[in-house]
Amino acid sequence: MRLIVFSSAPIVQLKGKLFMYTPYEKEMQIWAKHTDEIQFCCPVWEEHKNLLVSQINFSTLTTITLEEFSVKTIRSAFSSIRKVLKNRSTIFKAMQQADHIHLRCPGNIGLLACIVQIFFPSKTKTAKYAGNWDPKSKQPWSYRLQKWILNNPFLTRNMQVLVYGNWENQSKNLKPFFTATYSEQEEAAISKTINQQEKIRLLFVGTLVEGKNPIYAIRLVEQILQTNQNVVLDIYGEGILKTVLEKYIEVNNLKEYVFLHGNQNQQVLKKAYQESHFVILPSKSEGWPKAIAEGMFWACVPIATAVSCVPYMLDEGNRGILLQMDLAKDVAKIIALINHPKDFQDKSKVALNWSRNYTLERFENEIQKLIQG
Known part of the structure; x- marks a missing residue:
């Protein structure tokens, strides 16, 4: 089984080796352990930019590179149209190859992947929403849009959305989840x-x-x-x-x-x-x-x-x-x-x-x- 991860979190290439944000790398070790193949569809950096990173300690397929872009405002979204269109095509092709689609949200890549996954209703999917799911909280429009798509069982099918906390009036897509650092x-x-x-x-x-x-x-x-x-x-x-x-x-x-x-x-x-x-x-x-x-x-x-x-x-x-x-x-x-x-x-x-x-x-x-x- 091939699991493909769609995320704004970059893979960092340093001296021929691959690195990730340290807590992210530790979690991905676990996902990789239970799949035949794992691949990342995300931005690639050539420097760590002061990000706390660790070398990837599991086998991955060649990274599917995406371009970073901004959608924090409507204006910035319009200025990123070329990158969005290119990324959309790349994500669509990657999802065609995946047996399991895994989204990391919120984020710009997560938003785009949320939209593209609608066209793959029969594929097994998970999404980890690492931000604040509270429906009453004030958040950027792009975050609210991601939450709406993920929570909508008509648009988002065969998906388990991992969220932090228990929230009222949420759809069957949502699964309360947690994270961990220490062993028994x-x-x-x-x-x-x-x-x-x-x-x-x-x-x-x-x-x-x-x-x-x-x-x-x-x-x-x-x-x-x-x-x-x-x-x-x-x-x-x-x-x-x-x-x-x-x-x-x-x-x-x-x-x-x-x-x-x-x-x-x-x-x-x-x-x-x-x-x-x-x-x-x-x-x-x-x-x-x-x-x-x-x-x-x-x-x-x-x-x-x-x-x-x-x-x-x-x-x-x-x-x-x-x-x-x-x-x-x-x-x-x-x-x-x-x-x-x-x-x-x-x-x-x-x-x-x-x-x-x-x-x-x-x-x-x-x-x-x-x-x-």
Whole structure:
């Protein structure tokens, strides 16, 4: 069986070897394991452009190259007509060759593939919608269009659409799904306590961009410090806001309390999760917030905005703290947990127990079911 993946995520060619965005490569290893052949229909880069990449560790057929284009606005969509037409033809021909069509959405290539797959109603298809499926959320028109096509059982047939969270009034196409980082073999016993006399560690893991809102995490810690709490914030990730954050840390005399570590490998992150009390992500939009699930796996109490499936993950606040994006109110919630060690320990325990339902073994088992039908 040949599975062809249609995605905006690029394959990166460096010195004759192929690379992918690291978490994407790890997931694709699992899909490849359960197919005879796997092929990618996507853009190809000649440099990594600061993307965190890993070498592809599975066999692939020759990449079917697509041209990148933009449809964020109607105007940009019109200026990309030539690329769209060329890509549409390439995608159509690729889908003819596929036994299983797999879409990665949202994205420009995902949008085009959503439209083209309509002409293949009898082929087995899956789509992973990695963004926020919440029908009430404000999103670009291209994202809304992809969601409408995928959710429409008349236009989209023989398709399982993997989405994060359970949503009302959705079609039979949708299948609530998850992602995973850790194996059952890593489930070491861990119990966390909090003590005001000892250093309390908060952790942010994510790209340093406006959408992830790392500056809000720093401001939270800055305000908590003013109440004489012994807290520090470790930030892992790179992005265009790095210099802005560095300047904010310097101007506000936070160098002893906020630390920028850049991109680090999975083992370094694992140790950071294990040593932290809280994992924080004040993001403006999410799919399945990987950093939150990873932190919970290691008994961190999650602090996150109520977007996408986050309220479900945090059980409406029973497994963590849902940010209101009001600095005073959010600081008060965090301090309340610091001041009540038993409440912290209870949330830490239920966070761990929930997250350990979502292991790599279960993830692989679910993917195998999707491929085998």
